[in-house]
Amino acid sequence: MSSVASTIDFAWPHEDVSRAPFRVYTDPDLYALEQERIFRGPVWNFLALECEIPNAGDYKTTYVGDTPVIVSRDQNGVINAVVNRCAHKGALICYKPKGNVREFNCVYHNWTYDLAGNLTGVAFRKGVGGKGGLADDFDMKANGLQRLRVEIYCGLIFGTFREETPAFRDYIGAELASNIDRVFPKPLKVIGYHCQVLPNNWKLYAENNKDSYHASLLHVFHNTFGVVRPNMGGGVKISDDGWHHLSYTQRESLGDEQVAQEKVRSLKEQYSLNDVRLMEHKLELGDQVTNAIQTVFPSLVVQQILNALAVRQIQPKGVDRTELVWTILGFEDDDADMRELRLKVNNLVGPAGLISMEDGCVGGWVQRAAKADPDAMTVMPMGGRRIEASQGSRVTEAAVRGFWKGWRECMGY
Amino acid sequence: MTTNTLDADLALRLAVEDLYADYVHTIDDDRLEEWPGLFTEDGIYRVTTRENHDNGLPLAMVYCDGRGMMADRISALRTANIYEPHVYCHVLSAVRILGASGGVIRARSNFSVLRTMQEGDTSLFAVGRTFDTLVEEGGRLRFRERLAVLDSRRVDTLLVIPV
Incomplete structure (x- = not known):
C-alpha cells in the first residue's frame, strides 16, 4: 500500500460501474494516487x-x-x-x-x-x-x-513504467488494434498542433470520448444545418476488459462510384451551409467509415472525422485542469489537394471545432457542479448496466462504464 | 518626401487604421454578421499559433476560405454551438504598413483579446499578431487575407468568436 493510498478513506460506493461518485473528479488525494496506479501503472x-x-x-x-x-x-x-x-x-x-x-x-x-x-x-x-x-x-x-x-504501433510511440503491461496489441485487443491499422496504414506527417486547456478533471474528458450517447445531443451542428443522415450505420466496439473502445459511423454499403457520384449532390441537398467544402469527404481508408473515435486507456484518443486525422493526448494538470494536446495528421504522400481538404475539414474539430467545440466546456460545467457534493453520484444507465458492444446504436454508455472498470482495476477500489 | 506623397501616405495609413478599428469594433460590439463583409468575397481568414506558424505547419484552428465559410461560422455560433456567453475587448497596437503596390497593401498589427464571461471573469484570452493583405473594393479597404497568429499554443476552453 502506497503512502498516498493509506491516507485515503475511499471505497467505490456502488455495486457496479453504472454510478460513480463526484469525488473522483475533485479529490486531490485520488488524483495523486492516479499518478502512481494509472499513469505509472500497467497501461500504455x-x-x-x-x-x-x-x-x-x-x-x-x-x-x-x-x-x-x-x-x-x-x-x-x-x-x-x-x-x-x-x-x-x-x-x-x-x-x-x-x-x-x-x-x-x-x-x-x-x-x-x-x-x-x-x-x-x-x-x-x-x-x-x-x-x-x-x-x-x-x-x-x-x-x-x-x-x-x-x-511502437503504426508510427505511434507508447511508453509504460511497468514490466507486466502486456504487449500493446494484446493490451487493446486485436479488434481495436485493427482500427489503428486502418486509420494509420502508411507513413504519417504532422500538419500542426492544437492545445486546449479544459477546466476540469482529466477523466471528464476521457469519459466524454467514450460517451457516444451525447454526440447528437450536445453537438447540434449537424442537425442545425440539416445534416440528417439516416443512411448512417455504425456501432460501438469495446475491448474484452472494457478499458478501450471504438465508436464509428459508416455509410451504408454504397459502391465507391455511387458515393463519388452522389457526393456533390448530397452535400448540396443535405447541408444548408453556404460553403459545403467544410463537410467534403474523400474516402481514403478503403472503407465507408466516416467517423471513428477510438480510446486507448487512459489518455489517448485516435480520431478520424471525415479526412481529419489526429491523435489527442490527455495531460492532467491538477485535479481540476487538463491539457488536451492535438497532433493533427496527414500522410506523407498527400498531394496538395488532399492537404487542402484536410486543412478545411479541420474546421470541424479542435478548440474551434464547429461540430465538437462543446466538449471543451461541458466538462467544466460538471466540475463546477460536482464540487459541492463529492458523495453524490453520476448515473450511467444508457444501454443497460453491463459493458458490452453495440451494433447499430450508439445510444449507450457502455464504453464509459468500461472506463470506470479500468479505473477501479488500476486503482484497486 | 513631397507634400503630395506625404498626404497619400497619411491617407493610406488612416484608411488602414480605419479598417483595423472597424474590425475590432464589429467583433467587440457583437455585430458578427457584418464581419465577413470586412473581407473580399474570396477573402481568407485563418487563426493559428506561433508554434505552427514558426515551424511551417499549415494547420489553422480556424480556416475560412471565402465569405461563405465565414458566414457559416457565424451562423453556427448563433444557432448551433453551445458555450458560455462571453464578449471580447480587443486592444490593438503597432499597426504597420509593410508595403503597398498595385493596389495591394500588406500590413501587420499586434493584438490582445480580453475575454469577459457572463459570470464576470475577465481574463487575457489571447495575444498575438496579425499579418494582413488588404485591397480596395467598393470604395473601401477590405481584407483579402488575415492571418492571426496567437503567441500561446494553448486555447482556454474553446475559441468560438473570431479573434
Whole structure:
C-alpha cells in the first residue's frame, strides 16, 4: 500500500460501474494516487509519433500524467523514453519542447546522460586539485534516468513504467488494434498542433470520448444545418476488459462510384451551409467509415472525422485542469489537394471545432457542479448496466462504464 | 518626401487604421454578421499559433476560405454551438504598413483579446499578431487575407468568436 493510498478513506460506493461518485473528479488525494496506479501503472501511455523524431538525436518532451518524459531516437534508430528529471537535483533535463542532441546534458550541474538515460558524466567528478568530487562509493550505473518501456504501433510511440503491461496489441485487443491499422496504414506527417486547456478533471474528458450517447445531443451542428443522415450505420466496439473502445459511423454499403457520384449532390441537398467544402469527404481508408473515435486507456484518443486525422493526448494538470494536446495528421504522400481538404475539414474539430467545440466546456460545467457534493453520484444507465458492444446504436454508455472498470482495476477500489 | 506623397501616405495609413478599428469594433460590439463583409468575397481568414506558424505547419484552428465559410461560422455560433456567453475587448497596437503596390497593401498589427464571461471573469484570452493583405473594393479597404497568429499554443476552453 502506497503512502498516498493509506491516507485515503475511499471505497467505490456502488455495486457496479453504472454510478460513480463526484469525488473522483475533485479529490486531490485520488488524483495523486492516479499518478502512481494509472499513469505509472500497467497501461500504455501515448508519448509521441515516430515521424516527430525522424533523425538520430531528435527528441521531444511530453508528459505521462504529471511525469515529464523525453522521447528520443538514438544513433541506431532505437526509440528511448526516459523521465525528464536529472538524477542529481531533479531539474528538467530538456526544457525545450523538441530538439536534436548527441547526449542529454543537465544545465544545472552538467551531468550528462546518453540517449538511453545512462549517466555518462558528472562535472568535477574527481574534484578540483584532489579536493571534492564524487563520493568513492557513488555508483554511476545506479544513477541513470528512469526508463520507460517503449513500444511502437503504426508510427505511434507508447511508453509504460511497468514490466507486466502486456504487449500493446494484446493490451487493446486485436479488434481495436485493427482500427489503428486502418486509420494509420502508411507513413504519417504532422500538419500542426492544437492545445486546449479544459477546466476540469482529466477523466471528464476521457469519459466524454467514450460517451457516444451525447454526440447528437450536445453537438447540434449537424442537425442545425440539416445534416440528417439516416443512411448512417455504425456501432460501438469495446475491448474484452472494457478499458478501450471504438465508436464509428459508416455509410451504408454504397459502391465507391455511387458515393463519388452522389457526393456533390448530397452535400448540396443535405447541408444548408453556404460553403459545403467544410463537410467534403474523400474516402481514403478503403472503407465507408466516416467517423471513428477510438480510446486507448487512459489518455489517448485516435480520431478520424471525415479526412481529419489526429491523435489527442490527455495531460492532467491538477485535479481540476487538463491539457488536451492535438497532433493533427496527414500522410506523407498527400498531394496538395488532399492537404487542402484536410486543412478545411479541420474546421470541424479542435478548440474551434464547429461540430465538437462543446466538449471543451461541458466538462467544466460538471466540475463546477460536482464540487459541492463529492458523495453524490453520476448515473450511467444508457444501454443497460453491463459493458458490452453495440451494433447499430450508439445510444449507450457502455464504453464509459468500461472506463470506470479500468479505473477501479488500476486503482484497486 | 513631397507634400503630395506625404498626404497619400497619411491617407493610406488612416484608411488602414480605419479598417483595423472597424474590425475590432464589429467583433467587440457583437455585430458578427457584418464581419465577413470586412473581407473580399474570396477573402481568407485563418487563426493559428506561433508554434505552427514558426515551424511551417499549415494547420489553422480556424480556416475560412471565402465569405461563405465565414458566414457559416457565424451562423453556427448563433444557432448551433453551445458555450458560455462571453464578449471580447480587443486592444490593438503597432499597426504597420509593410508595403503597398498595385493596389495591394500588406500590413501587420499586434493584438490582445480580453475575454469577459457572463459570470464576470475577465481574463487575457489571447495575444498575438496579425499579418494582413488588404485591397480596395467598393470604395473601401477590405481584407483579402488575415492571418492571426496567437503567441500561446494553448486555447482556454474553446475559441468560438473570431479573434
